[in-house]
Amino acid sequence: MKQYGGVIKPKTKRAKRFLDNRAPKLTENVKNAMIMKGGNTSMTVTQALKDIYALKKPSAVLYKKKNIARPFEDSTSLEFFSKKTDSSLFLFGSHNKKRPNNLIFGRLFDFHVLDMIELGIEKYNSLSDIKSSKCPEGTKPMLVFAGDAFDHENEHKRLKSLLTDFFRGPVVPSVRLAGLEHVLHFTALEGKIYMRSYRSLLKKSGCRTPRIELEEIGPSFDFILRRTHLASDDLYKTAHKQPKALKPKKKKNISHDTFGTKFGRLHMQKQDLAKLQTRKMKGLRKRRGPAAAAVVAGETSLKTTEVE
Amino acid sequence: MAACSIEDLLAKAEQDEAEKLKSITVQKELDLEFDIGNLVAYDKNRIDIRQFREQKKEDFLRSLARDNTQLLVNEIWKHPTERVEEVIVVKLPEPTTPLPREKPPPKPRPPTKWEEFAKLKGIQKKKKTNLVWDDVAKNELHRLRNIARAQKIKVPGVGLTPTAQQSKTDLARAVNVAKSSTASAGKFQDRLPKEKAPRNTGKKRKFQPVIGNFSNEKQRQLDLLKVLDSKKPRLDVNKAVNKQMREDDREESAAKFKKGGKKGRKGGNFSGKGKGGGGKGKGKGRAGGKGQGPPSGKKGAGKPGKR
Numbered sequence: 146m147k148q149y150g151g152v153i154k155p156k157t158k159r160a161k162r163f164l165d166n167r168a169p170k171l172t173e174n175v176k177n178a179m180i181m182k183g184g185n186t187s188m189t190v191t192q193a194l195k196d197i198y199a200l201k202k203p204s205a206v207l208y209k210k211k212n213i214a215r216p217f218e219d220s221t222s223l224e225f226f227s228k229k230t231d232s233s234l235f236l237f238g239s240h241n242k243k244r245p246n247n248l249i250f251g252r253l254f255d256f257h258v259l260d261m262i263e264l265g266i267e268k269y270n271s272l273s274d275i276k277s278s279k280c281p282e283g284t285k286p287m288l289v290f291a292g293d294a295f296d297h298e299n300e301h302k303r304l305k306s307l308l309t310d311f312f313r314g315p316v317v318p319s320v321r322l323a324g325l326e327h328v329l330h331f332t333a334l335e336g337k338i339y340m341r342s343y344r345s346l347l348k349k350s351g352c353r354t355p356r357i358e359l360e361e362i363g364p365s366f367d368f369i370l371r372r373t374h375l376a377s378d379d380l381y382k383t384a385h386k387q388p389k390a391l392k393p394k395k396k397k398n399i400s401h402d403t404f405g406t407k408f409g410r411l412h413m414q415k416q417d418l419a420k421l422q423t424r425k426m427k428g429l430r431k432r433r434g435p436a437a438a439a440v441v442a443g444e445t446s447l448k449t450t451e452v453e
Numbered sequence: 454m455a456a457c458s459i460e461d462l463l464a465k466a467e468q469d470e471a472e473k474l475k476s477i478t479v480q481k482e483l484d485l486e487f488d489i490g491n492l493v494a495y496d497k498n499r500i501d502i503r504q505f506r507e508q509k510k511e512d513f514l515r516s517l518a519r520d521n522t523q524l525l526v527n528e529i530w531k532h533p534t535e536r537v538e539e540v541i542v543v544k545l546p547e548p549t550t551p552l553p554r555e556k557p558p559p560k561p562r563p564p565t566k567w568e569e570f571a572k573l574k575g576i577q578k579k580k581k582t583n584l585v586w587d588d589v590a591k592n593e594l595h596r597l598r599n600i601a602r603a604q605k606i607k608v609p610g611v612g613l614t615p616t617a618q619q620s621k622t623d624l625a626r627a628v629n630v631a632k633s634s635t636a637s638a639g640k641f642q643d644r645l646p647k648e649k650a651p652r653n654t655g656k657k658r659k660f661q662p663v664i665g666n667f668s669n670e671k672q673r674q675l676d677l678l679k680v681l682d683s684k685k686p687r688l689d690v691n692k693a694v695n696k697q698m699r700e701d702d703r704e705e706s707a708a709k710f711k712k713g714g715k716k717g718r719k720g721g722n723f724s725g726k727g728k729g730g731g732g733k734g735k736g737k738g739r740a741g742g743k744g745q746g747p748p749s750g751k752k753g754a755g756k757p758g759k760r
Contacts (some may be wrong), residue, residue, distance in 0.1 A: 154642065167557075168558075168559070169556040169557055170556075170559060170560040171558070171559065173555045173556065174553055174555070200606070209467075223746070233555040233556075236594050245581040252553070253555075254553055254554065254555070254557075255556050255557050256556075259553060271733060277632060284493060286492070287492045287493070287494070287522065287525055288491070288492065288493045288494070289493070289494045289495075289496060289518065289522060289524075290493070290494070290495050291496040291498075291500065291517055291521060292496070292500055293497050293498070293499050293500075294496070295495065295497075296497050305495075306550070306552060306553075309491060309493055309550060309552065310552050310553070313492070313523050316490065316491070316548060317545065318544065319535075319537075319542040319543060319544045319545055320542060320543055320545055321540055321541070321542050322530075322534065322541050322542065323540075323541075324542055325492075325526065325529070328518065328522050330514070330517075330522075331520065332500065332514060333519065334500050334502070334505065335502065339510075339514055341514055341515070341518060343515070343518055343522070345526075346522070347526075349475040350473075350474075351472070351473030351474070351476065352473050352474060352477070353530060353533060354477050354526065354527050354530040355477075355526065355530075356476045356477050356523070357517045357519060357522045357523045357526055358519070359515060359518055359522065361511075361515065376607060383557070384553035385551050385554070386554070386557075387551050387553075387554075387556065388558035388559070396519055402455070406507065414700040422623055
């Protein structure tokens with residue numbers, strides 16, 4: 146029987162399947178997010194947490210009770226919760242005088258905190274405020290990050306990666322064209338980050354690609370960047386290490402030239418050129434007596450053939 | 454002249470194309486970067502702050518979002534599509550943005566005791582294929598049939614002939630056959646504590662449906678009447694005679710073989726052979742023991758056709 150960290154040894158097949166699902170794997174599951182409230186929360190914060198939970202359903206858990214914890218100081222309770230629910234993303238909402246309407250987005254690696262970014266809500270329109278028909282839950286959203294800050298500033302770069310990780314949903318090999326409904330748009334401007342959520346309508350255009358019309362649906366936030374706790378470079382690097390098995394296998398003996406022609410290499414054994422089987426030409430047959438030189442097409446041991 | 458018109462045509466064609474694509478083209482300073490595997494687009498263009506302040510914030514953001522989404526959708530539509538169960542899906546490539554993993558990559562688990570032993574002994578894993586056409590069983594069956602024909606005893610049924618690899622079903626069938634080959638056809642055989650009764654046994658009778666094909670039924674009844682009426686025997690005389698002759702030939706050849714092969718043998722062997730032969734299957738009532746039984750009185754045509 147496999148050792149499961151020595152803590153729990155599964156006695157049923159169902160338990161074993163459950164533990165295998167949570168164990169480290171080559172291709173990982175969708176990241177679960179835990180959404181929790183801090184010691185003191187305002188209406189804005191609770192509503193915001195509920196809305197983001199709606200966006201992130203079903204791979205999210207929303208805790209109803211308040212947790213007296215400060216992620217920036219002590220992250221042990223967060224790590225404990227993440228181990229319990231097998232979540233590697235979290236969203237912690239709190240409210241106090243110094244930092245009103247505070248949201249902390251974070252992610253964990255191996256159940257230890259990797260990155261944490263604190264965003265303050267300046268303006269907020271909830272899902273229920275904006276009256277329109279919503280997208281079905283679980284649709285994979287399209288994400289757009291606009292603004293050069295996302296490219297130049299380090300913290301914004303991490304924030305971009307964190308938000309992509311948070312909202313992207315499961316990684317799928319193909320997507321239904323008509324199902325590309327949800328768009329999340331993040332704009333970084335003047336130190337503020339504007340998050341808008343739209344529903345895209347695919348309208349007929351003259352050609353195959355449709356024309357997009359947007360209709361605002363979901364929650365809209367005006368964030369301001371507050372504290373950050375970013376992972377050290379080597380921890381970040383370790384977290385990005387992909388197992389070797391996932392690397393695409395290189396096909397040997399195939400090469401492409403500049404025109405795009407595909408070339409293949411064949412390796413032949415050494416052949417006795419004198420005994421080579423070619424077309425039988427009576428005139429070239431070996432005669433007893435003054436022998437005529439045999440004309441044989443010279444083929445080297447390494448052939449390069451053009452493969453279409 | 455012609456050249457002019459060609460130029461005009463080309464220009465017109467271009468114009469038409471541009472018109473068509475007008476609704477989906479977006480002008481941007483810098484091209485966006487895409488990660489289609491994650492459905493993400495990165496717009497690195499500088500945002501004009503003045504324009505942002507002049508317009509209403511929401512409208513500015515909405516138009517920016519619309520343009521960026523249009524470009525993203527254009528990019529997505531460039532990828533190959535396929536039809537899966539009446540739905541058109543687009544095949545996405547691998548995601549390109551490197552995102553951190555959730556947990557570290559799995560460590561190779563330590564080899565189990567058996568794996569270590571196998572490595573030590575040099576035992577390799579043999580892959581067992583799922584279903585293999587069992588030629589051995591077929592051959593075995595034919596071989597026994599030939600023997601039976603030569604010795605004039607019936608061949609045992611399925612499952613009783615030993616084969617190389619007997620599957621669970623074969624063994625089960627053999628058990629069932631063995632169980633029901635008692636004097637009372639297995640009715641009073643005890644079962645093992647947890648054994649379940651076999652459910653597929655029993656005679657199968659097939660009846661015609663009550664109201665079915667009327668013409669068929671009529672035809673069948675008429676044929677029956679015809680047979681009843683005719684005074685000819687329902688026996689193909691030729692066939693019966695040939696069959697009888699063949700059996701006689703067989704008996705003769707078997708007898709000759711026996712006589713020739715058993716020159717030096719003791720009599721005791723005969724009985725052993727007879728018993729063995731009879732025990733093998735539903736013996737044909739060989740007159741066991743020494744010597745041959747009297748040839749059973751077989752007369753020609755009058756007998757009803759043997760099965």
